[in-house]
Amino acid sequence: MKALGREVTIVMVEDDEGHARLIEKNIRRAGVHNEIVPFVYGGAALDYILGPDHTGDGMSDRYLLVLLDLNLPDMTGIDILEKIKTNPNVKHLPVVILTTTDDEREIKRCYDLGANVYITKPVEYESFANAIRQLGLFFSVIQVP
Amino acid sequence: MTARTGRDGTTTWLFLLGAVLIAVLASLATFISIRAEQTFQDIVDERAMRRHAADLLSVLQDVEIGQRGFLITLDPSYLEPYEDALARVPVELEALAEDIPRVAGELDGELRALVGRRLEIAAETVAAARAGNAEAGRAIVAAGEGRATMDRIRAILSGMIEASDARNAAAIAAQHRLNVILQILSVAGGLAAIGVIGAAVLVLRRQIAALRRADEDMRRLNASLEERVQQRTIDLIAANQEVQRFAYIVTHDLRAPLVNIMGFTSELEAALKPLQAYVLADGAPVSESDIRDARTAAAEDLPEALEFIRSSTRKMDGLINAILKISRDGRRELRPVPVDLEDLIRQSLDSVQHQIAETGGEASMSVRAPGIVSDRLALEQALGNLFDNAVKYAKPGRPLRLSVRVTSEGPRMIAIEVEDNGRGIRAEDHDRVFDLFRRSGAQDKPGEGIGLAHVRTLMRNIGGEITLRSVEGQGATFTLHVPTDLRRVLDEVKA
Numbered sequence: 339m340k341a342l343g344r345e346v347t348i349v350m351v352e353d354d355e356g357h358a359r360l361i362e363k364n365i366r367r368a369g370v371h372n373e374i375v376p377f378v379y380g381g382a383a384l385d386y387i388l389g390p391d392h393t394g395d396g397m398s399d400r401y402l403l404v405l406l407d408l409n410l411p412d413m414t415g416i417d418i419l420e421k422i423k424t425n426p427n428v429k430h431l432p433v434v435i436l437t438t439t440d441d442e443r444e445i446k447r448c449y450d451l452g453a454n455v456y457i458t459k460p461v462e463y464e465s466f467a468n469a470i471r472q473l474g475l476f477f478s479v480i481q482v483p
Numbered sequence: 484m485t486a487r488t489g490r491d492g493t494t495t496w497l498f499l500l501g502a503v504l505i506a507v508l509a510s511l512a513t514f515i516s517i518r519a520e521q522t523f524q525d526i527v528d529e530r531a532m533r534r535h536a537a538d539l540l541s542v543l544q545d546v547e548i549g550q551r552g553f554l555i556t557l558d559p560s561y562l563e564p565y566e567d568a569l570a571r572v573p574v575e576l577e578a579l580a581e582d583i584p585r586v587a588g589e590l591d592g593e594l595r596a597l598v599g600r601r602l603e604i605a606a607e608t609v610a611a612a613r614a615g616n617a618e619a620g621r622a623i624v625a626a627g628e629g630r631a632t633m634d635r636i637r638a639i640l641s642g643m644i645e646a647s648d649a650r651n652a653a654a655i656a657a658q659h660r661l662n663v664i665l666q667i668l669s670v671a672g673g674l675a676a677i678g679v680i681g682a683a684v685l686v687l688r689r690q691i692a693a694l695r696r697a698d699e700d701m702r703r704l705n706a707s708l709e710e711r712v713q714q715r716t717i718d719l720i721a722a723n724q725e726v727q728r729f730a731y732i733v734t735h736d737l738r739a740p741l742v743n744i745m746g747f748t749s750e751l752e753a754a755l756k757p758l759q760a761y762v763l764a765d766g767a768p769v770s771e772s773d774i775r776d777a778r779t780a781a782a783e784d785l786p787e788a789l790e791f792i793r794s795s796t797r798k799m800d801g802l803i804n805a806i807l808k809i810s811r812d813g814r815r816e817l818r819p820v821p822v823d824l825e826d827l828i829r830q831s832l833d834s835v836q837h838q839i840a841e842t843g844g845e846a847s848m849s850v851r852a853p854g855i856v857s858d859r860l861a862l863e864q865a866l867g868n869l870f871d872n873a874v875k876y877a878k879p880g881r882p883l884r885l886s887v888r889v890t891s892e893g894p895r896m897i898a899i900e901v902e903d904n905g906r907g908i909r910a911e912d913h914d915r916v917f918d919l920f921r922r923s924g925a926q927d928k929p930g931e932g933i934g935l936a937h938v939r940t941l942m943r944n945i946g947g948e949i950t951l952r953s954v955e956g957q958g959a960t961f962t963l964h965v966p967t968d969l970r971r972v973l974d975e976v977k978a
Contacts, residue, residue, distance in 0.1 A: 356743035
């Protein structure tokens with residue numbers, strides 16, 4: 339998967355090791371072979387996306403896709419989403435919310451903040467695999483400016 | 484209710500007393516006026532008797548004058564008044580006789596006899612003079628019987644008049660005394676009436692004031708009731724929101740391992756296929772890639788899936804245990820006992836003293852509030868958790884300063900402030916840290932995100948609350964707001 343001829347890096351912010359492994363396996367099974375950079379903590383992920391000073395300076399020319407879990411041990415995914423989408427340098431990065439809850443208010447909140455896709459992690463494995471495969475389709479249609 | 488009846492009784496008694504006073508005064512006045520009338524009648528009677536006595540004397544004197552005039556002059560013109568007076572004597576005597584029984588018993592028989600005698604003497608002298616024997620008549624006069632009789636009559640009548648005057652004076656004096664008594668009674672009655680009316684007015688005013696107060700109390704109670712209902716409603720809404728948040732967290736956190744269990748069960752299934760293809764080939768030719776897939780499945784996929792299933796199951800068990808622990812805290816029966824806060828805090832500090840000393844830090848405390856009645860175990864656990872956190876999240880390289888302050892927070896609450904100079908908590912996480920399974924900041928210390936949620940449950944159970952002030956990097960101050968009397972809280976919950 340490329341954007342303007344450059345490889346897209348997948349940033350996966352997921353504290354549950356099992357979920358991270360399942361997501362990775364299914365992404366690979368869907369035929370996506372981009373580099374996946376995993377983060378367990380929101381703080382470290384923000385360091386990576388916005389730079390160590392969290393200003394986003396000099397980070398605008400990277401091609402990242404953010405897979406974001408909402409419930410992280412050190413901060414909420416909502417905080418991370420807000421920080422990304424309010425930073426002029428990185429707000430163009432597509433963000434996919436991947437979480438276990440399907441609370442309507444939360445889904446609306448995420449879209450309001452600028453989330454591109456919201457995917458619920460279902461308990462039934464088949465639908466989970468489907469969701470990830472859809473994510474693969476999403477990968478193939480994203481346009482990174 | 485009892486007080487009101489008492490006041491009503493007082494009023495009734497006061498009015499009854501007033502009525503009795505007025506009745507007594509009225510009957511006394513009636514009695515005295517009857518007495519006065521009687522006295523007046525007595526005086527009138529006495530006067531009549533006195534006049535009749537005087538008239539009798541005067542008529543007798545007229546008789547005497549006529550008699551003597553005639554005897555001296557023998558002029559018959561003197562006989563005219565003599566005859567007139569003589570005719571009037573019986574009339575006056577009878578008038579007096581009629582009066583006397585009314586005022587002083589029977590007419591003295593002596594008087595009647597004396598009057599008869601005096602008239603006889605006069606008649607004798609006059610008869611003698613008429614017969615031409617004036618000397619004989621004069622001799623009778625000179626004998627002095629007539630004068631003596633007349634003196635006696637005069638004395639008796641004067642005695643009667645004097646006695647009558649004395650009786651009159653006594654009656655008037657008695658009447659005067661009665662009048663004085665009546666005046667005194669009138670004044671006293673007037674004063675008593677004023678007193679009774681005044682007391683009645685006072686009692687009435689007091690009753691009106693009491694009624695007004697009761698009315699105000701009622702209004703105030705109503706207002707405070709509304710306030711309490713409103714406060715309870717707010718509390719209820721807050722509690723409801725918290726239950727929803729709790730449910731959200733629990734479902735999310737329980738679902739996470741479930742996603743793994745289901746996911747890796749399917750992975751197991753997927754890994755089973757190449758294995759089956761190899762093991763159940765039954766002599767059929769097996770390709771190189773089949774063998775490679777079977778090996779990968781056996782060596783990597785199967786153990787990995789099993790490991791994730793096992794760890795997720797364990798995690799789920801841990802979560803359920805944590806929820807149980809919190810729920811058990813909520814159901815534990817609270818035991819309100821007098822708690823010496825200084826003693827309690829010192830004991831809790833002792834258990835972390837060693838760790839604080841290791842960082843070169845120190846703990847201090849000041850207790851400026853009276854002892855409270857609360858659940859000792861809940862306070863002990865809450866303080867223990869906060870102190871453990873202070874030690875655990877001390878800023879590396881900075882000696883820990885832990886200070887505990889107890890102050891009064893109004894009449895019904897105290898505040899236990901636990902301040903540290905540790906790494907602090909980001910402003911965004913000030914609410915979140917009290918949620919179950921949620922932690923803040925760098926995850927460089929072991930923990931499950933239960934401690935503060937536990938403390939908050941403990942505090943709410945004893946009618947208190949926990950709040951937090953913190954600047955990231957500088958330290959945190961947790962404040963336990965604790966009711967001074969848990970029994971009252973429990974009573975209110977029951978009511």
